[in-house]
Amino acid sequence: MAFSYVSGVLTADGVPLDRLAEAVGTPVYVYAASRLRANYQAYTRAFARDPVDVCFALKANSNQSIISLFARLGAGADVVSEGEMRRALAAGVPPEKVVFSGVGKTRDELAAALVAGIHQINVESLPELEVLSAVATELGRTAPVALRINPDVDAGTHGKIATGRKEDKFGIDLGHAVAAYAKASSLPGLAPKGYAVHIGSQLLNINPYDDAYGHLSDLVIATREAGLKIERLDLGGGLGVPYKGEAAPDHDAYAGIVRKRLGNLGCRLTLEPGRSLVGDAGVLLARVIYVKEGLHRRFLIVDAAMNDLMRPTLYDAYHGIRPVLEPAAGAPLSPMDVVGPICETGDTFARQRELPPVAQGELVAFMTAGAYGAAMSSTYNSRPLVAEVLVDEGQWAVIRRRQTFEEMLALDVTPQWRHV
Ligand SMILES: Cc1ncc(COP(=O)(O)O)c(C=O)c1O
Ligand SMILES: N[C@@H](CCCC[NH3+])C(=O)O
Numbered sequence: 341m342a343f344s345y346v347s348g349v350l351t352a353d354g355v356p357l358d359r360l361a362e363a364v365g366t367p368v369y370v371y372a373a374s375r376l377r378a379n380y381q382a383y384t385r386a387f388a389r390d391p392v393d394v395c396f397a398l399k400a401n402s403n404q405s406i407i408s409l410f411a412r413l414g415a416g417a418d419v420v421s422e423g424e425m426r427r428a429l430a431a432g433v434p435p436e437k438v439v440f441s442g443v444g445k446t447r448d449e450l451a452a453a454l455v456a457g458i459h460q461i462n463v464e465s466l467p468e469l470e471v472l473s474a475v476a477t478e479l480g481r482t483a484p485v486a487l488r489i490n491p492d493v494d495a496g497t498h499g500k501i502a503t504g505r506k507e508d509k510f511g512i513d514l515g516h517a518v519a520a521y522a523k524a525s526s527l528p529g530l531a532p533k534g535y536a537v538h539i540g541s542q543l544l545n546i547n548p549y550d551d552a553y554g555h556l557s558d559l560v561i562a563t564r565e566a567g568l569k570i571e572r573l574d575l576g577g578g579l580g581v582p583y584k585g586e587a588a589p590d591h592d593a594y595a596g597i598v599r600k601r602l603g604n605l606g607c608r609l610t611l612e613p614g615r616s617l618v619g620d621a622g623v624l625l626a627r628v629i630y631v632k633e634g635l636h637r638r639f640l641i642v643d644a645a646m647n648d649l650m651r652p653t654l655y656d657a658y659h660g661i662r663p664v665l666e667p668a669a670g671a672p673l674s675p676m677d678v679v680g681p682i683c684e685t686g687d688t689f690a691r692q693r694e695l696p697p698v699a700q701g702e703l704v705a706f707m708t709a710g711a712y713g714a715a716m717s718s719t720y721n722s723r724p725l726v727a728e729v730l731v732d733e734g735q736w737a738v739i740r741r742r743q744t745f746e747e748m749l750a751l752d753v754t755p756q757w758r759h760v
Contacts, residue, residue, distance in 0.1 A: 389599075395418040418577070464511055469523060538574075550600075618710040659690075
Protein backbone atom coordinates (compact mmCIF):
# COMPACT_ATOMS: atom_id res chain seq x y z
CA MET A 341 0.00 0.00 0.00
CA ALA A 342 1.56 3.29 -1.09
CA PHE A 343 -0.43 5.25 1.50
CA SER A 344 -1.01 3.55 4.81
CA TYR A 345 -0.88 4.20 8.54
CA VAL A 346 2.41 3.26 10.16
CA SER A 347 2.71 3.77 13.93
CA GLY A 348 -0.41 5.89 13.90
CA VAL A 349 0.61 8.26 11.08
CA LEU A 350 -0.42 8.17 7.44
CA THR A 351 2.69 7.58 5.34
CA ALA A 352 3.62 7.71 1.66
CA ASP A 353 5.88 4.76 0.89
CA GLY A 354 6.79 4.74 4.58
CA VAL A 355 7.53 8.49 4.88
CA PRO A 356 5.23 10.11 7.48
CA LEU A 357 3.06 12.77 5.92
CA ASP A 358 3.13 14.96 9.03
CA ARG A 359 6.91 15.23 8.62
CA LEU A 360 6.53 16.26 4.99
CA ALA A 361 3.91 18.84 5.90
CA GLU A 362 6.24 20.29 8.55
CA ALA A 363 9.08 20.52 6.08
CA VAL A 364 7.25 21.77 3.00
CA GLY A 365 4.09 23.37 4.36
CA THR A 366 0.53 22.82 3.24
CA PRO A 367 -1.29 22.45 0.96
CA VAL A 368 1.06 20.05 -0.80
CA TYR A 369 0.65 17.21 -3.26
CA VAL A 370 2.56 14.06 -2.36
CA TYR A 371 3.19 11.25 -4.84
CA ALA A 372 4.41 7.71 -4.15
CA ALA A 373 6.87 6.46 -6.77
CA SER A 374 6.18 2.82 -5.94
CA ARG A 375 2.57 3.27 -7.00
CA LEU A 376 3.51 5.15 -10.18
CA ARG A 377 5.79 2.29 -11.21
CA ALA A 378 3.25 -0.39 -10.31
CA ASN A 379 0.59 1.41 -12.35
CA TYR A 380 2.87 1.54 -15.39
CA GLN A 381 3.82 -2.10 -14.98
CA ALA A 382 0.15 -3.08 -14.85
CA TYR A 383 0.03 -2.04 -18.52
CA THR A 384 3.29 -3.66 -19.61
CA ARG A 385 2.31 -6.88 -17.85
CA ALA A 386 -1.16 -7.00 -19.39
CA PHE A 387 0.27 -6.34 -22.85
CA ALA A 388 3.41 -8.46 -22.46
CA ARG A 389 2.34 -10.84 -25.22
CA ASP A 390 1.61 -8.15 -27.79
CA PRO A 391 3.58 -5.08 -26.69
CA VAL A 392 2.03 -1.66 -27.19
CA ASP A 393 3.47 1.84 -26.97
CA VAL A 394 2.31 3.46 -23.73
CA CYS A 395 2.19 7.24 -24.06
CA PHE A 396 1.47 8.86 -20.68
CA ALA A 397 -1.26 11.51 -21.08
CA LEU A 398 0.48 14.49 -19.53
CA LYS A 399 -2.72 16.36 -18.90
CA ALA A 400 -3.34 14.13 -15.90
CA ASN A 401 -0.11 15.20 -14.22
CA SER A 402 2.44 17.28 -16.05
CA ASN A 403 5.18 17.49 -13.42
CA GLN A 404 8.47 16.81 -15.16
CA SER A 405 9.74 14.45 -12.47
CA ILE A 406 6.65 12.30 -12.96
CA ILE A 407 7.01 12.38 -16.74
CA SER A 408 10.65 11.44 -16.51
CA LEU A 409 9.93 8.59 -14.07
CA PHE A 410 7.62 7.10 -16.69
CA ALA A 411 10.05 7.90 -19.51
CA ARG A 412 12.74 5.91 -17.70
CA LEU A 413 10.35 2.97 -17.62
CA GLY A 414 9.96 3.29 -21.39
CA ALA A 415 6.84 5.43 -21.70
CA GLY A 416 6.21 8.03 -24.35
CA ALA A 417 3.91 11.02 -23.98
CA ASP A 418 0.50 12.07 -25.22
CA VAL A 419 0.43 15.88 -25.34
CA VAL A 420 -2.31 18.38 -26.16
CA SER A 421 -0.47 21.69 -26.34
CA GLU A 422 2.94 23.08 -27.17
CA GLY A 423 3.47 23.53 -23.45
CA GLU A 424 2.89 19.85 -22.79
CA MET A 425 5.14 18.93 -25.73
CA ARG A 426 7.89 21.07 -24.26
CA ARG A 427 7.44 19.46 -20.87
CA ALA A 428 7.65 15.98 -22.39
CA LEU A 429 10.81 16.77 -24.34
CA ALA A 430 12.41 18.61 -21.42
CA ALA A 431 11.69 15.64 -19.16
CA GLY A 432 13.55 13.32 -21.52
CA VAL A 433 10.80 11.74 -23.61
CA PRO A 434 12.32 11.17 -27.07
CA PRO A 435 10.35 12.99 -29.82
CA GLU A 436 9.73 9.70 -31.58
CA LYS A 437 7.60 8.66 -28.59
CA VAL A 438 5.40 11.76 -28.52
CA VAL A 439 1.88 11.93 -29.93
CA PHE A 440 0.02 15.23 -30.17
CA SER A 441 -3.77 15.13 -29.66
CA GLY A 442 -6.43 17.84 -29.38
CA VAL A 443 -9.21 19.48 -31.39
CA GLY A 444 -7.70 22.94 -31.65
CA LYS A 445 -4.01 22.78 -32.42
CA THR A 446 -2.81 26.11 -33.80
CA ARG A 447 -0.50 26.58 -36.81
CA ASP A 448 2.30 27.43 -34.40
CA GLU A 449 1.73 24.26 -32.40
CA LEU A 450 1.62 22.12 -35.53
CA ALA A 451 4.83 23.75 -36.76
CA ALA A 452 6.52 23.17 -33.40
CA ALA A 453 5.50 19.49 -33.50
CA LEU A 454 6.89 19.09 -37.01
CA VAL A 455 10.16 20.79 -36.13
CA ALA A 456 10.51 18.59 -33.04
CA GLY A 457 9.98 15.52 -35.24
CA ILE A 458 7.39 13.83 -33.05
CA HIS A 459 5.97 10.37 -33.69
CA GLN A 460 2.42 11.32 -34.62
CA ILE A 461 -0.07 14.14 -34.89
CA ASN A 462 -3.66 13.06 -34.22
CA VAL A 463 -5.79 15.21 -36.49
CA GLU A 464 -9.40 15.80 -35.52
CA SER A 465 -10.98 17.67 -38.46
CA LEU A 466 -10.66 18.38 -42.18
CA PRO A 467 -9.67 22.03 -41.64
CA GLU A 468 -6.87 20.87 -39.35
CA LEU A 469 -5.73 18.45 -42.04
CA GLU A 470 -5.54 21.30 -44.57
CA VAL A 471 -3.60 23.54 -42.19
CA LEU A 472 -1.20 20.75 -41.25
CA SER A 473 -0.57 20.03 -44.93
CA ALA A 474 0.16 23.71 -45.58
CA VAL A 475 2.46 24.04 -42.55
CA ALA A 476 4.34 20.83 -43.37
CA THR A 477 4.79 21.90 -47.00
CA GLU A 478 6.09 25.33 -45.94
CA LEU A 479 8.57 23.67 -43.59
CA GLY A 480 9.57 21.03 -46.12
CA ARG A 481 8.57 18.26 -43.71
CA THR A 482 6.25 15.29 -43.79
CA ALA A 483 3.73 15.02 -41.00
CA PRO A 484 2.99 11.53 -39.61
CA VAL A 485 -0.76 11.67 -39.15
CA ALA A 486 -3.43 9.61 -37.44
CA LEU A 487 -7.05 10.64 -37.87
CA ARG A 488 -8.98 10.69 -34.63
CA ILE A 489 -12.41 9.33 -35.24
CA ASN A 490 -15.57 9.79 -33.23
CA PRO A 491 -17.12 6.33 -32.92
CA ASP A 492 -20.39 7.54 -31.34
CA VAL A 493 -19.95 5.36 -28.28
CA ASP A 494 -21.10 6.48 -24.85
CA ALA A 495 -18.31 5.75 -22.40
CA GLY A 496 -20.81 5.73 -19.53
CA THR A 497 -18.77 8.21 -17.55
CA HIS A 498 -19.42 11.75 -16.28
CA GLY A 499 -20.94 13.81 -19.12
CA LYS A 500 -18.18 16.40 -18.96
CA ILE A 501 -15.46 13.86 -19.65
CA ALA A 502 -17.16 11.59 -22.18
CA THR A 503 -15.57 12.33 -25.55
CA GLY A 504 -16.80 9.71 -28.00
CA ARG A 505 -20.49 10.51 -28.49
CA LYS A 506 -21.60 11.98 -31.80
CA GLU A 507 -22.50 15.29 -30.18
CA ASP A 508 -19.04 15.66 -28.61
CA LYS A 509 -16.51 18.00 -30.20
CA PHE A 510 -13.88 15.32 -30.62
CA GLY A 511 -12.80 13.40 -33.70
CA ILE A 512 -14.07 12.97 -37.22
CA ASP A 513 -17.46 11.28 -37.61
CA LEU A 514 -17.11 7.62 -38.39
CA GLY A 515 -19.17 8.14 -41.55
CA HIS A 516 -16.60 10.62 -42.89
CA ALA A 517 -13.52 8.73 -41.83
CA VAL A 518 -12.56 6.85 -45.00
CA ALA A 519 -13.06 9.96 -47.15
CA ALA A 520 -10.99 11.99 -44.70
CA TYR A 521 -8.25 9.36 -44.78
CA ALA A 522 -8.28 9.42 -48.59
CA LYS A 523 -8.04 13.21 -48.42
CA ALA A 524 -5.07 12.97 -46.06
CA SER A 525 -3.39 10.60 -48.51
CA SER A 526 -3.85 13.08 -51.33
CA LEU A 527 -2.62 16.20 -49.55
CA PRO A 528 1.05 17.19 -49.79
CA GLY A 529 3.22 17.01 -46.72
CA LEU A 530 1.11 14.37 -44.96
CA ALA A 531 1.92 10.73 -44.28
CA PRO A 532 -1.26 9.11 -42.97
CA LYS A 533 -0.41 6.24 -40.67
CA GLY A 534 -3.72 5.19 -39.14
CA TYR A 535 -6.53 6.09 -36.80
CA ALA A 536 -6.91 7.25 -33.19
CA VAL A 537 -9.86 7.02 -30.84
CA HIS A 538 -10.44 8.13 -27.25
CA ILE A 539 -13.94 7.75 -25.87
CA GLY A 540 -13.60 9.37 -22.46
CA SER A 541 -12.08 9.28 -19.03
CA GLN A 542 -12.74 7.45 -15.75
CA LEU A 543 -14.24 4.29 -17.30
CA LEU A 544 -14.81 1.72 -14.60
CA ASN A 545 -16.79 -0.48 -16.96
CA ILE A 546 -14.67 -1.44 -19.96
CA ASN A 547 -17.48 -2.68 -22.23
CA PRO A 548 -17.67 0.60 -24.19
CA TYR A 549 -14.11 -0.11 -25.41
CA ASP A 550 -15.41 -3.28 -26.97
CA ASP A 551 -17.90 -1.25 -29.03
CA ALA A 552 -15.44 1.49 -29.92
CA TYR A 553 -12.66 -0.88 -30.95
CA GLY A 554 -15.17 -2.96 -32.90
CA HIS A 555 -16.03 0.14 -34.95
CA LEU A 556 -12.33 0.86 -35.32
CA SER A 557 -11.67 -2.62 -36.62
CA ASP A 558 -14.47 -2.29 -39.20
CA LEU A 559 -13.05 1.06 -40.21
CA VAL A 560 -9.56 -0.35 -40.75
CA ILE A 561 -11.01 -3.04 -43.01
CA ALA A 562 -13.10 -0.50 -44.97
CA THR A 563 -10.12 1.82 -45.34
CA ARG A 564 -7.92 -0.96 -46.61
CA GLU A 565 -10.65 -2.02 -49.02
CA ALA A 566 -10.49 1.51 -50.39
CA GLY A 567 -6.85 0.83 -51.22
CA LEU A 568 -5.35 2.86 -48.37
CA LYS A 569 -2.62 1.76 -45.98
CA ILE A 570 -3.17 1.58 -42.21
CA GLU A 571 -0.24 0.69 -40.01
CA ARG A 572 -0.97 2.28 -36.62
CA LEU A 573 -3.88 2.53 -34.21
CA ASP A 574 -3.97 4.80 -31.18
CA LEU A 575 -6.52 3.54 -28.67
CA GLY A 576 -6.58 6.53 -26.30
CA GLY A 577 -6.74 6.32 -22.53
CA GLY A 578 -9.57 6.39 -20.08
CA LEU A 579 -9.25 3.43 -17.69
CA GLY A 580 -10.70 4.66 -14.42
CA VAL A 581 -9.51 4.45 -10.84
CA PRO A 582 -11.63 3.66 -7.79
CA TYR A 583 -12.30 6.86 -5.86
CA LYS A 584 -14.86 5.32 -3.54
CA GLY A 585 -13.84 1.70 -3.22
CA GLU A 586 -15.34 0.59 -6.53
CA ALA A 587 -13.71 -2.32 -8.38
CA ALA A 588 -10.81 -1.13 -10.53
CA PRO A 589 -10.98 -2.05 -14.20
CA ASP A 590 -8.96 -5.13 -14.96
CA HIS A 591 -5.99 -4.46 -17.23
CA ASP A 592 -5.94 -8.05 -18.46
CA ALA A 593 -9.61 -7.87 -19.43
CA TYR A 594 -8.91 -4.60 -21.23
CA ALA A 595 -5.95 -6.15 -23.03
CA GLY A 596 -8.26 -9.03 -23.95
CA ILE A 597 -10.69 -6.62 -25.65
CA VAL A 598 -7.83 -4.97 -27.53
CA ARG A 599 -6.50 -8.33 -28.65
CA LYS A 600 -9.91 -9.65 -29.67
CA ARG A 601 -10.91 -6.58 -31.67
CA LEU A 602 -7.63 -5.34 -33.09
CA GLY A 603 -5.02 -8.02 -32.54
CA ASN A 604 -5.08 -9.49 -36.01
CA LEU A 605 -4.93 -6.28 -38.04
CA GLY A 606 -1.15 -6.09 -38.10
CA CYS A 607 -1.10 -2.56 -36.68
CA ARG A 608 1.27 -1.01 -34.17
CA LEU A 609 -0.83 -0.03 -31.15
CA THR A 610 -0.52 2.98 -28.86
CA LEU A 611 -2.27 3.60 -25.54
CA GLU A 612 -2.64 7.02 -23.90
CA PRO A 613 -3.39 6.38 -20.22
CA GLY A 614 -3.36 9.29 -17.81
CA ARG A 615 -5.45 8.88 -14.69
CA SER A 616 -4.80 5.15 -14.28
CA LEU A 617 -1.03 5.81 -14.11
CA VAL A 618 -1.11 8.59 -11.53
CA GLY A 619 -4.50 8.86 -9.86
CA ASP A 620 -4.03 6.63 -6.83
CA ALA A 621 -0.34 7.55 -6.54
CA GLY A 622 -1.03 11.01 -5.14
CA VAL A 623 -2.69 12.75 -2.22
CA LEU A 624 -3.29 16.39 -1.45
CA LEU A 625 -2.30 17.23 2.12
CA ALA A 626 -4.10 20.08 3.84
CA ARG A 627 -4.29 21.49 7.33
CA VAL A 628 -7.49 22.27 9.18
CA ILE A 629 -7.67 26.01 9.76
CA TYR A 630 -10.91 26.03 11.73
CA VAL A 631 -13.65 23.70 12.80
CA LYS A 632 -16.81 25.75 12.65
CA GLU A 633 -19.77 24.40 14.57
CA GLY A 634 -22.84 25.90 12.96
CA LEU A 635 -26.42 25.41 14.02
CA HIS A 636 -27.04 23.25 10.96
CA ARG A 637 -23.65 22.01 9.88
CA ARG A 638 -20.16 21.31 11.14
CA PHE A 639 -17.60 22.77 8.72
CA LEU A 640 -14.03 21.60 8.49
CA ILE A 641 -12.29 24.57 6.91
CA VAL A 642 -8.98 23.48 5.42
CA ASP A 643 -6.14 25.40 3.79
CA ALA A 644 -6.57 23.68 0.40
CA ALA A 645 -9.27 24.93 -1.91
CA MET A 646 -10.94 24.43 -5.26
CA ASN A 647 -8.05 26.19 -6.98
CA ASP A 648 -5.73 23.41 -5.75
CA LEU A 649 -8.05 20.47 -6.47
CA MET A 650 -11.00 21.43 -8.60
CA ARG A 651 -12.48 18.01 -9.35
CA PRO A 652 -15.12 18.12 -6.55
CA THR A 653 -16.29 21.56 -7.67
CA LEU A 654 -16.23 20.77 -11.37
CA TYR A 655 -17.63 17.24 -11.44
CA ASP A 656 -19.01 16.74 -7.92
CA ALA A 657 -16.17 14.24 -7.74
CA TYR A 658 -15.63 12.17 -4.60
CA HIS A 659 -12.21 12.04 -2.95
CA GLY A 660 -11.63 10.03 0.18
CA ILE A 661 -10.54 12.15 3.18
CA ARG A 662 -8.26 10.65 5.81
CA PRO A 663 -6.85 12.28 8.92
CA VAL A 664 -3.05 12.03 8.88
CA LEU A 665 -3.07 10.96 12.53
CA GLU A 666 -4.76 7.60 12.62
CA PRO A 667 -8.12 7.81 14.38
CA ALA A 668 -8.47 5.68 17.48
CA ALA A 669 -10.14 2.34 16.86
CA GLY A 670 -13.88 2.78 17.18
CA ALA A 671 -13.67 6.58 17.03
CA PRO A 672 -17.19 7.89 16.40
CA LEU A 673 -17.98 9.23 12.94
CA SER A 674 -20.03 12.35 12.40
CA PRO A 675 -21.07 14.30 9.31
CA MET A 676 -18.95 17.28 8.26
CA ASP A 677 -18.76 19.61 5.29
CA VAL A 678 -15.12 19.86 4.25
CA VAL A 679 -14.54 23.21 2.59
CA GLY A 680 -11.77 25.52 1.46
CA PRO A 681 -11.24 29.22 2.11
CA ILE A 682 -12.32 30.44 -1.34
CA CYS A 683 -15.27 32.78 -1.59
CA GLU A 684 -17.56 30.41 -3.45
CA THR A 685 -20.04 27.94 -2.07
CA GLY A 686 -18.74 25.51 -4.67
CA ASP A 687 -15.42 25.46 -2.84
CA THR A 688 -16.55 22.32 -1.09
CA PHE A 689 -14.63 19.05 -1.07
CA ALA A 690 -17.30 17.00 0.62
CA ARG A 691 -20.77 17.50 2.04
CA GLN A 692 -21.98 15.63 5.10
CA ARG A 693 -19.01 13.28 4.99
CA GLU A 694 -18.88 10.89 7.93
CA LEU A 695 -15.48 11.53 9.51
CA PRO A 696 -13.80 10.81 12.82
CA PRO A 697 -13.07 13.80 15.06
CA VAL A 698 -10.52 16.17 13.49
CA ALA A 699 -9.26 19.19 15.38
CA GLN A 700 -8.05 22.61 14.35
CA GLY A 701 -4.42 22.41 13.23
CA GLU A 702 -4.61 18.74 12.26
CA LEU A 703 -3.69 17.40 8.84
CA VAL A 704 -6.00 15.65 6.41
CA ALA A 705 -5.22 13.92 3.13
CA PHE A 706 -7.44 14.06 0.08
CA MET A 707 -6.91 10.66 -1.44
CA THR A 708 -6.54 9.63 -5.09
CA ALA A 709 -5.52 13.13 -6.08
CA GLY A 710 -2.57 12.28 -8.32
CA ALA A 711 -4.53 12.79 -11.55
CA TYR A 712 -6.07 16.07 -12.64
CA GLY A 713 -5.13 17.62 -9.31
CA ALA A 714 -2.03 19.79 -9.51
CA ALA A 715 -2.37 19.78 -13.30
CA MET A 716 -5.71 21.59 -13.11
CA SER A 717 -4.79 24.00 -10.33
CA SER A 718 -4.91 27.75 -10.64
CA THR A 719 -4.17 30.83 -8.60
CA TYR A 720 -7.82 31.79 -8.14
CA ASN A 721 -8.34 34.11 -5.16
CA SER A 722 -4.61 34.90 -5.62
CA ARG A 723 -3.56 31.71 -3.93
CA PRO A 724 -0.07 30.68 -5.09
CA LEU A 725 0.32 27.30 -6.84
CA VAL A 726 1.05 24.64 -4.25
CA ALA A 727 4.16 22.49 -3.88
CA GLU A 728 4.52 18.90 -5.07
CA VAL A 729 6.66 16.22 -3.42
CA LEU A 730 7.79 12.83 -4.72
CA VAL A 731 8.58 10.02 -2.29
CA ASP A 732 10.75 7.20 -3.54
CA GLU A 733 12.12 4.38 -1.42
CA GLY A 734 12.28 6.36 1.81
CA GLN A 735 13.67 9.48 0.16
CA TRP A 736 11.59 12.50 -0.68
CA ALA A 737 12.11 15.61 -2.74
CA VAL A 738 10.17 18.72 -3.66
CA ILE A 739 9.42 18.31 -7.36
CA ARG A 740 7.62 21.61 -7.70
CA ARG A 741 8.26 24.30 -5.20
CA ARG A 742 5.46 26.45 -3.93
CA GLN A 743 4.96 29.56 -6.05
CA THR A 744 5.98 32.69 -4.20
CA PHE A 745 3.74 35.70 -3.89
CA GLU A 746 6.36 37.67 -5.81
CA GLU A 747 6.22 35.19 -8.70
CA MET A 748 2.45 35.30 -8.73
CA LEU A 749 2.37 39.09 -8.85
CA ALA A 750 5.21 39.41 -11.33
CA LEU A 751 3.17 38.74 -14.47
CA ASP A 752 0.88 41.71 -13.99
CA VAL A 753 1.88 44.85 -15.84
CA THR A 754 0.56 48.28 -14.95
CA PRO A 755 0.38 50.46 -18.08
CA GLN A 756 2.33 53.67 -17.75
CA TRP A 757 -0.42 55.80 -19.25
CA ARG A 758 -0.53 59.50 -18.67
CA HIS A 759 -3.82 60.51 -17.15
CA VAL A 760 -5.16 64.00 -17.53
C1 LIG B 1 -6.88 12.24 -26.34
C2 LIG B 1 -6.77 11.81 -24.93
N1 LIG B 1 -5.93 10.80 -24.62
C3 LIG B 1 -5.76 10.37 -23.36
C4 LIG B 1 -6.46 10.94 -22.32
C5 LIG B 1 -6.20 10.41 -20.95
O1 LIG B 1 -7.33 9.96 -20.35
P1 LIG B 1 -7.29 9.26 -18.92
O2 LIG B 1 -6.61 10.18 -17.99
O3 LIG B 1 -8.71 9.08 -18.62
O4 LIG B 1 -6.55 7.98 -19.11
C6 LIG B 1 -7.37 11.96 -22.57
C7 LIG B 1 -8.22 12.53 -21.50
O5 LIG B 1 -9.33 12.01 -21.29
C8 LIG B 1 -7.52 12.43 -23.91
O6 LIG B 1 -8.33 13.43 -24.20
N1 LIG C 1 -10.20 16.53 -15.76
C1 LIG C 1 -10.97 15.33 -15.75
C2 LIG C 1 -10.50 14.35 -16.77
C3 LIG C 1 -10.43 14.95 -18.12
C4 LIG C 1 -9.91 14.04 -19.13
C5 LIG C 1 -9.37 14.82 -20.26
N2 LIG C 1 -9.63 14.25 -21.56
C6 LIG C 1 -11.05 14.75 -14.35
O1 LIG C 1 -10.50 15.25 -13.44
O2 LIG C 1 -11.68 13.78 -14.11
